């Protein structure tokens with residue numbers, strides 16, 4: 001009698017735990033993704049969904065840029081994982097098994113981007129006016145009408161996808177990447193492009209950016225590391241993006257790629273939770289900032305000369 005009543009108590013107690021837990025799981029895995037999907041579809045007249053294991057893209061059914069965008073994103077992510085996705089650098093490949101897949105919205109016009117953007121982001125500038133990465137929902141929203149040239153679609157999509165990938169690398173920490181790193185890498189990688197006949201070039205230096213940096217030499221590494229949000233949101237923001245991206249180009253390509261490995265070590269150091277320590281760059285690169293200045297400047301001059 002006593003044994004059976006104990007069993008009943010245990011059974012009742014387990015039901016009290018199992019049933020709500022089951023309902024919660026159901027909510028998390030079935031209901032919320034459904035609600036999220038319905039929300040994304042609100043911004044389209046006739047939504048078309050292109051989906052694969054890496055991302056989900058929504059576009060207007062009659063928007064020819066839909067397939068082009070899916071193609072750009074697939075190629076870009078594949079090359080990004082192939083180049084830097086090994087365990088030695090960063091576990092980018094792990095990003096494929098994300099809880100929430102990458103979502104891209106290819107909106108018809110700027111009014112819909114504003115509508116999607118909402119009042120939450122009123123104070124932020126919409127990057128390049130043609131697209132944005134939205135960290136809270138983890139989505140990239142692009143304005144198809146502003147991206148009629150294929151090269152422009154590729155540029156903006158690669159830029160915003162870099163922000164998204166970097167954001168998802170931060171685990172267990174609630175911090176922002178250094179601006180020079182986040183905008184610099186996104187701007188460097190926006191130059192990714194197919195090469196005639198031989199695959200794809202991941203990242204690169206834009207001639208206009210090299211020119212902008214060359215206009216005011218000398219430049220110091222300390223100046224790049226000290227770039228502020230105001231520098232990037234200023235009306236004439238070309239110099240901040242140019243400086244940051246040319247510096248990333250230097251770290252990844254300069255002097256026979258001798259800093260490339262350290263750069264990814266630095267990314268790993270910033271990825272760790274907690275505030276970004278001021279001396280972190282120097283400690284990872286194991287040299288005082290000023291010692292890189294001459295090499296950085298020689299790189300800028302060489303890039304200018306090479307063109």
Ligand SMILES: [Zn+2]
Nearest residue numbers: 127163183186
């Ligand atoms: Zn950006």
